[in-house]
Amino acid sequence: MAKGAILQDLKRARRSGKPVRVDREIDCADRLDAYVVGIGRKWVLLHTISNELRLDGHSVIRLRDIKCATRSGWKGAAMTHRALALRGECVQSPAGIDLDSTAGLIETLTEAFPLIAVxxxxxxxxxxxxxxxxxITRKKRLRLQEIGPAADWALTYSTNKTTDITRFDVGGGYIDALHAVGGDPPEC
Structure with a gap:
C-alpha cells in the first residue's frame, strides 16, 4: 500500500475514534490492535488494546514501517470497541508527545512516563x-538505564543507535508493574 494511502487511513481512523489493526513491514514484528491518537512526520502514537480486550498503554511506531492500518478485514473491531465502551475504558492521548523527531520523541516520552520500552x-x-x-549522545545513540524482569536496575547504561529503534511502549500493565516494584533508577 502506498505511504500516502496509509497516512490517510491513519488520519481517518483517528477522526473516527475506531480501533485499527496495524501491520508493519518488519519481519516478525507484532501486529498491533489500537486506537490512533497521534500522527507526526516520523512517528504514530497508538493507544494499544491487549489480547484481553483492555486498553493497555501506548505504542509509538515509525510511520515508514507501516504496511497496513485498517478496520476492514478485522471482524472483531466493532465488538472490541463496544466491549471497551461497556467497561468504561476511554482512549487517551498523552499530551505534548513530539512525533516529528526521534530525539524529541524520546525526550517527551521520558518527561511523561517513568519507564520506556525500546x-x-x-x-x-x-x-x-x-x-x-x-x-541521546552526539553520535545519536540512546543511553538507557535498564530495569530487568525482576525489577532490578542496572548500574550502567546500554546504548543503541536511534536509527535502529522501531517502536517504543509506555504505560501498560507490565511496564507500570516494573516501575511499581523497582521504583526510580539509582544514580549511575
Missing part, C-alpha cells in the same frame, strides 16, 4: 529494552 525489531524482533532514558 524495540529494535529489525536487529532482533524478540527483544525489548525497558528502562529510563538518560540522554
Amino acid at each position: 524495540y529494535l525489531e529489525k536487529v532482533d524482533p524478540y527483544v525489548c529494552y525497558i528502562g529510563r532514558a538518560q540522554r
Whole structure:
C-alpha cells in the first residue's frame, strides 16, 4: 500500500475514534490492535488494546514501517470497541508527545512516563529494552538505564543507535508493574 494511502487511513481512523489493526513491514514484528491518537512526520502514537480486550498503554511506531492500518478485514473491531465502551475504558492521548523527531520523541516520552520500552525489531524482533532514558549522545545513540524482569536496575547504561529503534511502549500493565516494584533508577 502506498505511504500516502496509509497516512490517510491513519488520519481517518483517528477522526473516527475506531480501533485499527496495524501491520508493519518488519519481519516478525507484532501486529498491533489500537486506537490512533497521534500522527507526526516520523512517528504514530497508538493507544494499544491487549489480547484481553483492555486498553493497555501506548505504542509509538515509525510511520515508514507501516504496511497496513485498517478496520476492514478485522471482524472483531466493532465488538472490541463496544466491549471497551461497556467497561468504561476511554482512549487517551498523552499530551505534548513530539512525533516529528526521534530525539524529541524520546525526550517527551521520558518527561511523561517513568519507564520506556525500546524495540529494535529489525536487529532482533524478540527483544525489548525497558528502562529510563538518560540522554541521546552526539553520535545519536540512546543511553538507557535498564530495569530487568525482576525489577532490578542496572548500574550502567546500554546504548543503541536511534536509527535502529522501531517502536517504543509506555504505560501498560507490565511496564507500570516494573516501575511499581523497582521504583526510580539509582544514580549511575
